[in-house]
Amino acid sequence: MYDESKEPVIILRDVRMKYSDRYVLQGIDLEAYPGQIIGYIGPNGAGKSTTVKIMLGLVQGYTGEVKLFGRSLAEEAYDYKRRIGYVPEVVELFENLTACEYLTFVAELYGLSYADADAKASRLMAMFELEQVYHKRMTSYSKGMRQKVMLIASLLHNPDVLFFDEPLSGLDANSVMIVKEIMAQLAAQGKTIFYSSHIMEVVEKISSRIILIDEGRIIADGSFEELKSQSQEGTLEQIFNQLTGFHAYKQLAGEFVSIVREA
Numbered sequence: 001m002y003d004e005s006k007e008p009v010i011i012l013r014d015v016r017m018k019y020s021d022r023y024v025l026q027g028i029d030l031e032a033y034p035g036q037i038i039g040y041i042g043p044n045g046a047g048k049s050t051t052v053k054i055m056l057g058l059v060q061g062y063t064g065e066v067k068l069f070g071r072s073l074a075e076e077a078y079d080y081k082r083r084i085g086y087v088p089e090v091v092e093l094f095e096n097l098t099a100c101e102y103l104t105f106v107a108e109l110y111g112l113s114y115a116d117a118d119a120k121a122s123r124l125m126a127m128f129e130l131e132q133v134y135h136k137r138m139t140s141y142s143k144g145m146r147q148k149v150m151l152i153a154s155l156l157h158n159p160d161v162l163f164f165d166e167p168l169s170g171l172d173a174n175s176v177m178i179v180k181e182i183m184a185q186l187a188a189q190g191k192t193i194f195y196s197s198h199i200m201e202v203v204e205k206i207s208s209r210i211i212l213i214d215e216g217r218i219i220a221d222g223s224f225e226e227l228k229s230q231s232q233e234g235t236l237e238q239i240f241n242q243l244t245g246f247h248a249y250k251q252l253a254g255e256f257v258s259i260v261r262e263a
């Protein structure tokens with residue numbers, strides 16, 4: 001369980017972000033604590049990736065305050081990146097490298113020596129039964145194999161906060177169980193996991209807290225039980241549909257299919 005007596009590791013205050021004339025984040029306020037697994041969910045285009053990229057220092061030009069580990073990202077030369085890990089949604093970069101080359105490169109950026117990085121990376125690859133391909137180029141990897149490499153890359157430096165964007169994407173059923181358990185054990189040891197996904201069944205089960213964002217605003221924030229009792233719905237998928245005002249999926253699907261069938 002997370003410990004709210006500790007200092008929050010993430011603080012966002014009135015974070016707003018504008019692209020061209022349009023606000024895609026309209027005032028995000030949240031704190032995250034050690035040991036929390038936060039499911040950060042919302043419709044396509046709601047602003048989830050933008051929020052995460054701001055926290056990663058990849059997007060500038062926002063207003064409001066963003067603090068990680070008690071210090072503002074706006075502070076000059078604040079080197080917080082060694083304490084965070086990130087699994088991006090799209091894994092296409094660097095595939096001409098072998099896993100060994102890629103993982104040791106990433107770990108060295110985080111300050112590990114080559115020898116330590118190689119030893120740790122090869123052992124973690126073996127845990128996913130990927131030892132045979134450790135020295136093969138990732139162009140020859142399946143989607144799930146690449147995803148496992150990205151997970152390892154995000155964890156090699158033992159970060160305190162993890163940002164995962166669809167981390168189970170492409171993983172087989174056994175690997176999903178392993179990764180879910182890894183997340184639970186990391187959280188039990190006080191890591192904070194900020195997790196974006198569209199797979200509601202998984203978010204419902206693994207999150208200690210769920211934040212639902214729609215059109216750049218937080219519209220629900222609490223444990224699954226809290227969200228359930230507020231909305232009178234049974235599953236997270238139903239809560240999501242209700243809170244985002246979506247009911248017409250059958251009609252929409254019908255219209256879609258009828259357009260497809262037009263000669």
Ligand SMILES: Nc1ncnc2c1ncn2[C@@H]1O[C@H](COP(=O)(O)OP(=O)(O)OP(=O)(O)O)[C@@H](O)[C@H]1O
Binds near residue numbers: 044
């Ligand atoms: N670089 C950019 N330039 C202009 N608009 C952008 C840019 N990045 C994101 N947007 C817009 O900001 C809005 C929020 O995008 P964002 O990627 O944060 O959504 P998301 O909630 O992560 O969506 P998804 O579930 O589809 O991944 C969208 O309307 C998107 O078109």
